[in-house]
Amino acid sequence: MPLFSVVIPTYNRAALLEETLASVFAQTLTDHEVIVVDDGSTDETLALLARYGERIRVLRQSNAGQGVARNLGIREARGEYVAFLDSDDLWPPWTLATFQQVIREQGAPSVVMGRAHSFQHSREVSDLESGAPRVQRFDDYLASADATFIRTACAVAVRTEALRRVGGFSDKRISAEDYDLLYRLGIEPGFVYVESPVTLGYRQHAASSSRDFDRGYEGTVFLLEQERRGSYPGGAARRRERLAMLLFGLRHVTHWMLEHGRSRQALALYARGLRFHRVLPRWRYLLGFPPWVLATSLRSRR
Incomplete structure (x- = not known):
């Protein structure tokens, strides 16, 4: 059994996938298998993958979205941990070795989250520096609610048994399926955040899913609805921790949308969050956001 199963979902990214795979095969730790899940690509993806032979396991499905593709990879994984990598991102050579060291030194936590560095040109990832891991350890993911680090849900390694226990990713075509997974993993024992070194190069480009406003x-609506339904673990005793993270994310998304001219969607999310903000009010946001929406709308009409 390898320590890591590297799961890479991909859809029509042949132009970027080769560089992503090169970053995996450049890892200093070789105790891993590589699983690429093709989500019904119509470009040259399959021809590219065929060149790797037995170095990778290729799984195919009709186009069903990233969550479904990742779940197929989870079902087929043989490793103790699944490390996720998107097909447009890059790992520096020390990523898996860093995760291995953290797992050994921190008592085999359920979830290890790395730090991401946004880039546009791959040389920016090559310029990153390695080093001894500096980490923050928590009893579980929910216990990290008050931590101030930036949460990079696309830069995680998770115990395979824990992933299967919570049911993997949502099959909905939304951009928050990775955060939904983290909340469902919320009380699995052991969560470690790797402050340094950087373990993921997160590519910024026009087709990035993070820029899909709808x-x-x-x-974000899905995450709030899951909380309303009581779908996340921890019950009433851990509700404040869940809300602290959910509402932080909601505030970030509403600001992001407003900055890009999506004032109606931003205001709709603000309204949806009011019932939750009654539990954890952030008065500066609650009182200041509607006037900011109005001012932004007036400026856009000039």
Whole structure:
């Protein structure tokens, strides 16, 4: 059994996937298998993957979205942990070795989250520096609610048994399926955040899913609805921790949408969050956001 199963979902990204795979095969730790799940690509993806032979396991499905593709990879994984990598992102050579060291030194936590560095040109990832891991350890993911680090849900390694226990990813085509997974993993024992070194190069480009405003809106609505239904673990005793993270994310998304001219969606999310903000009020946001929406709308009409 390898320590890591590297799961890479991909859809029509042949132009970027080769560089992503090169970053995996450049890892200093070789105790891993590589699973690429093709989500019904119509470009040259399959021809590219065929060149790797037995170095990778290729799984195919009709186009069903990233969550479904990742779940197929989880079902087929043989490793103790699944490390997720998107097909447009890059790992520096020390990523898996860093995760291995953290797992050994921190008592085999259920979830290890790395730190991401946004880039546009791959040389920016090559310029990153390695080093001994500096980490923050928590009893579980929910216990990290008050931590101030930036949560990079696309830069995680998770115990395979824990992933299967919570049911993997949502099959909805939303941009928050990775955060939904983290909330469902919320009380699995052991969560470690790797402050340094950087373990993921997060590519910024026009086709990045993080720039899809409609999916961002739908994803945030989905997370709030899951909390309303009581779908996340921890019950009433851990509700404040869940809300601290959920509402932080909601505030970030509403600001992001407003900055990009999506004032109606931003205001709709603000309204949806009011019932939750009654539990954890942030008065500066609650009182200041509607006037900011109005001012932004007036400026856009000039």
